[in-house]
Amino acid sequence: MRLSRYYLPLLKETPADAQIASHRLMLRAGMIRQEGAGIYAWLPLGFRVLKKIEQIVREEQNRAGAVEMLMPTIQSADLWRESGRYDAYGKEMLRITDRADRDMLYGPTNEEMITEIFRAGVRSYKDLPKMLYHIQWKFRDEIRPRFGVMRGREFLMKDTYSFDIDEASARASYNKMFVAYLRTFARMGLKSIPMRAETGPIGGDLSHEFIVLAETGESAVFCDRQLVDMDTPNKDIDFDGDLQPVIDQFTAHYAATDEMHDEAAFEKNVEENNRVSARGIEVGHIFFFGDKYSTPMNAVVAGPDAGDIPVQMGSYGVGVSRLLGAIIEAYHDESGCKWPTPVAPYHVGLVNLRAGDDSCDATCEKLYAELTSQGVEVLYDDTSARPGEKFARMDLIGLPYQVVIGPRGLENDEAEVKTRADGAKETMPVDTVAQHVGSAVLKALQYA
Amino acid sequence: MRLSRYYLPLLKETPADAQIASHRLMLRAGMIRQEGAGIYAWLPLGFRVLKKIEQIVREEQNRAGAVEMLMPTIQSADLWRESGRYDAYGKEMLRITDRADRDMLYGPTNEEMITEIFRAGVRSYKDLPKMLYHIQWKFRDEIRPRFGVMRGREFLMKDTYSFDIDEASARASYNKMFVAYLRTFARMGLKSIPMRAETGPIGGDLSHEFIVLAETGESAVFCDRQLVDMDTPNKDIDFDGDLQPVIDQFTAHYAATDEMHDEAAFEKNVEENNRVSARGIEVGHIFFFGDKYSTPMNAVVAGPDAGDIPVQMGSYGVGVSRLLGAIIEAYHDESGCKWPTPVAPYHVGLVNLRAGDDSCDATCEKLYAELTSQGVEVLYDDTSARPGEKFARMDLIGLPYQVVIGPRGLENDEAEVKTRADGAKETMPVDTVAQHVGSAVLKALQYA
Known part of the structure; x- marks a missing residue:
């Protein structure tokens, strides 16, 4: 979405x-x-x-x-x-x-x-x-x-x-x-x-x-x-x-x-x-x-x-x-919800830090398609809001994973992935994000 | 069910x-x-x-x-x-x-x-x-x-x-x-x-x-x-x-x-x-x-x-x-509903004509499992009602396919498959039923 x-x-x-x-x-x-x-x-x-x-x-x-x-x-x-x-x-x-x-x-x-x-x-x-x-x-x-x-x-x-x-x-x-x-x-x-x-x-x-x-x-x-x-x-x-x-x-x-x-x-x-x-x-x-x-x-x-x-x-x-x-x-x-994956409204929040920038837009679109095709539910922040507002919004709604795409990271083909539950942030190559996040989500959806 | x-x-x-x-x-x-x-x-x-x-x-x-x-x-x-x-x-x-x-x-x-x-x-x-x-x-x-x-x-x-x-x-x-x-x-x-x-x-x-x-x-x-x-x-x-x-x-x-x-x-x-x-x-x-x-x-x-x-x-x-x-x-x-497959309450009615008979029960259980594993929804009539009552009931509730298993057919390893829409009946080997009915159902669930 x-x-x-x-x-x-x-x-x-x-x-x-x-x-x-x-x-x-x-x-x-x-x-x-x-x-x-x-x-x-x-x-x-x-x-x-x-x-x-x-x-x-x-x-x-x-x-x-x-x-x-x-x-x-x-x-x-x-x-x-x-x-x-x-x-x-x-x-x-x-x-x-x-x-x-x-x-x-x-x-x-x-x-x-x-x-x-x-x-x-x-x-x-x-x-x-x-x-x-x-x-x-x-x-x-x-x-x-x-x-x-x-x-x-x-x-x-x-x-x-x-x-x-x-x-x-x-x-x-x-x-x-x-x-x-x-x-x-x-x-x-x-x-x-x-x-x-x-x-x-x-x-x-x-x-x-x-x-x-x-x-x-x-x-x-x-x-x-x-x-x-x-x-x-x-x-x-x-x-x-x-x-x-x-x-x-x-x-x-x-x-x-x-x-x-x-x-x-x-x-x-x-x-x-x-x-x-x-x-x-x-x-x-x-x-x-x-x-x-x-x-x-x-x-x-x-x-x-x-x-x-x-x-x-x-x-x-x-x-x-x-x-x-x-x-x-x-x-x-203090910052908001921290949904367990099985009941999260979406699994992943995809944050485009510079909507309108060709490279950011194209990378986000590609990730959006790759994640969605795995059955991962993505809320894609494609708005023109400022980074601080976008981060606060994602923390508030509390989706389990945030994937952040910005022009600075893209210079090195990198994205930041944040896990909402513990706040851990990890920088990784853009082309590994879908696999990394997708498998974490699908694993969390399994149950005993 | x-x-x-x-x-x-x-x-x-x-x-x-x-x-x-x-x-x-x-x-x-x-x-x-x-x-x-x-x-x-x-x-x-x-x-x-x-x-x-x-x-x-x-x-x-x-x-x-x-x-x-x-x-x-x-x-x-x-x-x-x-x-x-x-x-x-x-x-x-x-x-x-x-x-x-x-x-x-x-x-x-x-x-x-x-x-x-x-x-x-x-x-x-x-x-x-x-x-x-x-x-x-x-x-x-x-x-x-x-x-x-x-x-x-x-x-x-x-x-x-x-x-x-x-x-x-x-x-x-x-x-x-x-x-x-x-x-x-x-x-x-x-x-x-x-x-x-x-x-x-x-x-x-x-x-x-x-x-x-x-x-x-x-x-x-x-x-x-x-x-x-x-x-x-x-x-x-x-x-x-x-x-x-x-x-x-x-x-x-x-x-x-x-x-x-x-x-x-x-x-x-x-x-x-x-x-x-x-x-x-x-x-x-x-x-x-x-x-x-x-x-x-x-x-x-x-x-x-x-x-x-x-x-x-x-x-x-x-x-x-x-x-x-x-x-x-x-x-x-006159006999009842004739549900189009996409809105049918179940896709297949499986009729066991002699519940309690070892051979009929085993065949029905096997078909039930085979159909269900394909994603076909089966209502299995495992009751002791008489055949006439079972047929009338299936026609009334109008599931798209009826699969009938009885002792006589099983002598030749055969089942009867009835299509509710046109009333057509077909006798076929029991071990072909799941594939035959399953593919018909899955095809009907596709849409343009």
């Missing part, structure tokens, strides 16, 4: 109401623009990151055996009256009346609708298990939206729903999502720690929040350092095999959010120098809730013996738009 | 209120489920088609130089008060009040919001032209939603907006979209005919509807047969070059919807045996509207001379979800 044709409106001033780094940087780097309280437009640069995060989430859901579909944003109130949640949900639900005076709502989540869809199409235990998911915009009318996309009102969420004949089978579905989530966040460069969460009236131990450690996290968290150092299951893991050993490994150590924290247990079970007491951002939540919706909504299947059985359900959420904030919180410095 | 793990709830009965083929078939084939008047959930099979259509639209927008972003579904009423459309829009606008009593709305279109975004980020004529687009759910509170996804209330639309310094430049942007639209629909197997449309108070000739001919179309259309036979510009066309000759070629012949039709001109300008009088479905609409929004909303740029100039704008819509209906109307028979 040529910057001259792109739409990248950077902010010079830091917006006063942006309290955390990710919010500030997303506004300053022209990734988002606020269109209302907790409502954002995704400008081209932010949109690209959103799409990449969404695609990683999708790939790992598919790998785990979940099937994608898409439910509408607007739901009927009657559906929520069936489950009893219409009145219970409170003011966070955006309630709407259409022109025919029907009570509607902008879906904050989809347990009711997926249960309705399931019950209409599945009749027998032989058709189970099923796992369905969608990635769709939700709306929650937060009283105090803040922290940019971290706590917005209109937000993109991936929600999966599992349907099983009994609790043992439901646990297998739960385990699939548990492993899928570890992998999903790891592929974005995030170390997520599953922490036992409130299960509500159902009880049991089948609810986990996935927490990313970050100084600006919304809640205090406590865990054993061994969890932070634990290896993520690799892509060859068999989702149809027994995943319980993996789950056991990740749940053997102490890990709790503020709400669930037990200081005595923490001190008893965790060696002193392994005690991590930090702040965290919730990026996923998985939850088994049995027949909470299937019984009131009559989502039953014919069992192996006579009689209908309400299905055992679970739901599994990932905050897709929120993840942009979480990744920036984990990867930034 | 193995059908045993998929979610494909077919309907045996044809729903009474579904008046047209696409609506009936989408419900019967388990592609959509109605969740409210004019509101549909996209079940896994329908979702896949929706995504493929969206991706073709996206690729052709990018090729034409438009930059993708994403605006939120919920908009502030104040923005629409600026343009004067808040009161003018009427009851089709879904108006919402949030918990803080702010007037909001579910966006039916985005001229106001994109103008607001543009004016905040662009200052100089040197930054023009710009073309921005998004693919987002819209809501129009139709009084009488009908024809399934063809006239729903919540629908997916691609809308592009162009910003230019003067009318000549705006015409160049318009021409890019004109050509992109011809290509977009052609890649889905649709012959679209650009027809001059009402331009409203601005006048001029810069508004075209793109119409697909179909018996069930909502409006009567009239055109010269030469338009139907005209070749679509191929992918090597230079969008930065002069596209006017292409536009001239496509606008030289008579073509008009009901509203614009002039019977005398039709008879005068079109030879009798070239007069096409048919019904059509609108799948796209492009529109130049000058400073209609930029002047009231103060979207100006510094001009080359002193003083600010309001930008010249255009908008360009494609009905993404509606296209599913249009494609089915064009490609179906």
Whole structure:
């Protein structure tokens, strides 16, 4: 993409109401623009990151055996009256009346609708298990939206729903999502720690929040350092095999959010120098809730013996738009974002220090073509801005690699390559740049 | 995908209120489920088609130089008060009040919001032209939603907006979209005919509807047969070059919807045996509207001379979800859908006539792996349903190729391959199937 044709409106001033780094940087780097309280437009640069995060989430859901579909944003109130949640949900639900005076709502989540869809199409235990998911915009009318996309009102969420004949089978579905989530966040460069969460009236131990450690996290968290150092299951893991050993490994150590924290247990079970007491951002939540919706909504299947059985359900959420904030919180410095390559809006920023100079232009065009043909995504700064502005802009938007072409370097046929993550700069012959940078990018896109 | 793990709830009965083929078939084939008047959930099979259509639209927008972003579904009423459309829009606008009593709305279109975004980020004529687009759910509170996804209330639309310094430049942007639209629909197997449309108070000739001919179309259309036979510009066309000759070629012949039709001109300008009088479905609409929004909303740029100039704008819509209906109307028979390969939910239906039989299972697994490894998308019917049910199901969902494996054929190491488009059946050695079907699919995915 040529910057001259792109739409990248950077902010010079830091917006006063942006309290955390990710919010500030997303506004300053022209990734988002606020269109209302907790409502954002995704400008081209932010949109690209959103799409990449969404695609990683999708790939790992598919790998785990979940099937994608898409439910509408607007739901009927009657559906929520069936489950009893219409009145219970409170003011966070955006309630709407259409022109025919029907009570509607902008879906904050989809347990009711997926249960309705399931019950209409599945009749027998032989058709189970099923796992369905969608990635769709939700709306929650937060009283105090803040922290940019971290706590917005209109937000993109991936929600999966599992349907099983009994609790043992439901646990297998739960385990699939548990492993899928570890992998999903790891592929974005995030170390997520599953922490036992409130299960509500159902009880049991089948609810986990996935927490990313970050100084600006919304809640205090406590865990054993061994969890932070634990290896993520690799892509060859068999989702149809027994995943319980993996789950056991990740749940053997102490890990709790503020709400669930037990200081005595923490001190008893965790060696002193392994005690991590930090702040965290919730990026996923998985939850088994049995027949909470299937019984009131009559989502039953014919069992192996006579009689209908309400299905055992679970739901599994990932905050897709929120993840942009979480990744920036984990990867930034004073100058801007430092995107991990798999979620970077572009892989390479190509900086032409003297646009209009024949030699600089020709060299940049050649590099642009060579990199692009390898599948490397290049944002080419072909504008007439001054070098200082170009450097600051590239640091701010935080692409993993910067390739700088200027008249002085070209006298020796040399280019400068900067790695944004560590700031390292290397001068190299122009004709080795495409191979050098291309192979670094492609290597970073591989995953275990 | 193995059908045993998929979610494909077919309907045996044809729903009474579904008046047209696409609506009936989408419900019967388990592609959509109605969740409210004019509101549909996209079940896994329908979702896949929706995504493929969206991706073709996206690729052709990018090729034409438009930059993708994403605006939120919920908009502030104040923005629409600026343009004067808040009161003018009427009851089709879904108006919402949030918990803080702010007037909001579910966006039916985005001229106001994109103008607001543009004016905040662009200052100089040197930054023009710009073309921005998004693919987002819209809501129009139709009084009488009908024809399934063809006239729903919540629908997916691609809308592009162009910003230019003067009318000549705006015409160049318009021409890019004109050509992109011809290509977009052609890649889905649709012959679209650009027809001059009402331009409203601005006048001029810069508004075209793109119409697909179909018996069930909502409006009567009239055109010269030469338009139907005209070749679509191929992918090597230079969008930065002069596209006017292409536009001239496509606008030289008579073509008009009901509203614009002039019977005398039709008879005068079109030879009798070239007069096409048919019904059509609108799948796209492009529109130049000058400073209609930029002047009231103060979207100006510094001009080359002193003083600010309001930008010249255009908008360009494609009905993404509606296209599913249009494609089915064009490609179906009594038994079901007949998807063109580029938009088919899967390319191949692999039918195991005796699931559980060692030889049938092993052969199917091998074919499944061989086809998948070529990039061919396979829906594998591994269920225990009876042959008649399996054949009817495959015809209904309409994948381009069916590969049938049964114990009788396997005695001679033979499989049957059926082409859904023409119903042709061919018996061939099992070990030639992957190569034969794979190359047919890959060839159909190439485009000019």
